[in-house]
Amino acid sequence: MLFMDTSQVDEQLKAIFLDVFQAELSEITFDWEKQQNDYENWDSFGHLRIVSEIEEKFGIKLDIDDVIYITSASGFLKIIKDKIN
Numbered sequence: 683m684l685f686m687d688t689s690q691v692d693e694q695l696k697a698i699f700l701d702v703f704q705a706e707l708s709e710i711t712f713d714w715e716k717q718q719n720d721y722e723n724w725d726s727f728g729h730l731r732i733v734s735e736i737e738e739k740f741g742i743k744l745d746i747d748d749v750i751y752i753t754s755a756s757g758f759l760k761i762i763k764d765k766i767n
Contacts, residue, residue: 691740691762698735699755702728718753732758740766 700707706722718724733749736742736758742765752758 692759694739695755695759695762698732698739702731714756715754736762742766
């Protein structure tokens with residue numbers, strides 16, 4: 683894992699969310715605190731896509747116990763920062 687500053691992590695995670703939820707999300711409507719049940723397409727498949735894109739983008743492995751209860755972008759952001767720092 684290459685060192686990234688926190689703003690890079692933020693932007694890259696935001697890009698993942700914009701990609702996974704492109705039908706319902708934009709730069710303007712993105713909100714770090716928006717909850718899983720506020721997304722029309724954040725089902726188990728959507729959750730898996732987020733996790734796999736994070737693992738690929740950041741070169742980390744997320745534990746199922748860590749990610750199963752995450753319900754917002756900010757929750758994923760905290761886990762990523764914990765893993766890479």
